[in-house]
Amino acid sequence: MRVVYSPAHLGHEIVSETVMGRPIPANEVAERAERIRSALEADGGFALEGPTEHGEEPLAAVHDPGLIRFLETAFAQMRAEGVDRPALMPEGFNVRGLTEGMTPIGEPRQAISGRAGYWALDTSTPIVAGSYVAARAAVDVALTTVDLVLGGEGAAYGLCRPPGHHAARSVYGGYCFFNNAAVAAEAIVRTTGERVAILDVDYHHGNGTEQIFWRRGDVLYASIHADPDRQYPYYLGRADEVGEGAGRGANLNLPMPRGTTNEQYLVALDRALEAIAATSGSVLVVSLGFDTYGHDPIGDFALTTDVYHEVGRRVASLGRRLVILQEGGYYRPALGANARAWLRGAEGRPHDPLPAAGFTAAGTAG
Numbered sequence: 001m002r003v004v005y006s007p008a009h010l011g012h013e014i015v016s017e018t019v020m021g022r023p024i025p026a027n028e029v030a031e032r033a034e035r036i037r038s039a040l041e042a043d044g045g046f047a048l049e050g051p052t053e054h055g056e057e058p059l060a061a062v063h064d065p066g067l068i069r070f071l072e073t074a075f076a077q078m079r080a081e082g083v084d085r086p087a088l089m090p091e092g093f094n095v096r097g098l099t100e101g102m103t104p105i106g107e108p109r110q111a112i113s114g115r116a117g118y119w120a121l122d123t124s125t126p127i128v129a130g131s132y133v134a135a136r137a138a139v140d141v142a143l144t145t146v147d148l149v150l151g152g153e154g155a156a157y158g159l160c161r162p163p164g165h166h167a168a169r170s171v172y173g174g175y176c177f178f179n180n181a182a183v184a185a186e187a188i189v190r191t192t193g194e195r196v197a198i199l200d201v202d203y204h205h206g207n208g209t210e211q212i213f214w215r216r217g218d219v220l221y222a223s224i225h226a227d228p229d230r231q232y233p234y235y236l237g238r239a240d241e242v243g244e245g246a247g248r249g250a251n252l253n254l255p256m257p258r259g260t261t262n263e264q265y266l267v268a269l270d271r272a273l274e275a276i277a278a279t280s281g282s283v284l285v286v287s288l289g290f291d292t293y294g295h296d297p298i299g300d301f302a303l304t305t306d307v308y309h310e311v312g313r314r315v316a317s318l319g320r321r322l323v324i325l326q327e328g329g330y331y332r333p334a335l336g337a338n339a340r341a342w343l344r345g346a347e348g349r350p351h352d353p354l355p356a357a358g359f360t361a362a363g364t365a366g
């Protein structure tokens with residue numbers, strides 16, 4: 001399988017994030033993608049290549065140009081204001097009740113902490129010097145993966161980092177800046193004229209993808225995730241969110257309980273695959289996360305490496321061409337083995353579990 005990877009993600013290195021007011025060691029770190037890259041290289045069955053630049057147009061087809069400009073300029077503005085912090089985090093937020101009954105406000109013209117809060121969803125998504133370049137590269141990784149599949153590959157994998165599915169049209173957050181899967185799906189719709197389905201198997205609900213395609217009948221979004229009553233992103237992901245207008249019926253949320261087992265998961269997967277099979281279209285975008293793994297420090301599901309091979313196999317059995325894009329997954333020692341198992345399953349190769357591969361930084365020998 002062809003794999004698209006960019007070392008630009010290494011510039012988005014996060015040391016800490018803030019959860020409920022307390023700084024904790026960051027979960028969404030560069031080592032994640034490097035673990036996966038190492039495991040796929042060691043397998044021998046995956047061919048890595050760099051992305052090609054696709055410019056801003058496909059990104060602006062999905063995201064508010066104001067969000068793009070903010071992310072492009074935010075870190076430099078923070079430095080220009082003389083704020084000496086390792087990363088930019090919002091101070092206040094543009095919350096729903098602030099302008100209830102009023103004409104919505106615009107982006108603040110000056111203070112960077114206010115600008116950040118205008119676009120941000122949370123305090124867990126720091127912006128560092130290399131974040132924008134990394135986020136743009138992740139979009140190019142996704143779009144290059146689309147090119148491979150529309151060019152004839154049956155399946156291709158984009159090792160996107162930072163992830164994307166929490167980013168809405170005008171919102172960044174949840175470790176995400178641009179919605180790589182949504183940009184990919186939109187590009188497929190525009191190129192092929194076909195309907196497209198997105199299957200989101202990350203542990204979290206992809207609130208951004210849901211929002212972007214909420215009123216769209218040509219993009220089906222199906223997600224299996226932790227019940228938002230107990231887990232991030234809290235405000236979206238419930239089963240009664242089915243889309244509106246032309247998009248009514250094109251949004252399927254399958255919230256799952258704490259401790260979800262392999263067996264429970266596969267039942268939900270089959271439901272999602274049934275819904276996808278009932279729609280037309282030849283390409284499926286997969287938002288692939290491994291925070292469903294039993295040892296994940298954020299998640300509370302109980303999935304094993306073996307089931308990822310089976311999930312990949314069942315997804316491929318739909319017979320659609322697969323654009324597989326990396327989202328979350330935070331138990332770093334098993335990330336490589338889990339990604340390898342999933343992708344081998346999707347390719348119809350046998351499950352051949354190996355010990356988790358060691359971490360080597362890109363550009364470092366050994």
Ligand SMILES: [Zn+2]
Binds near residue numbers: 204329
């Ligand atoms: Zn996640």
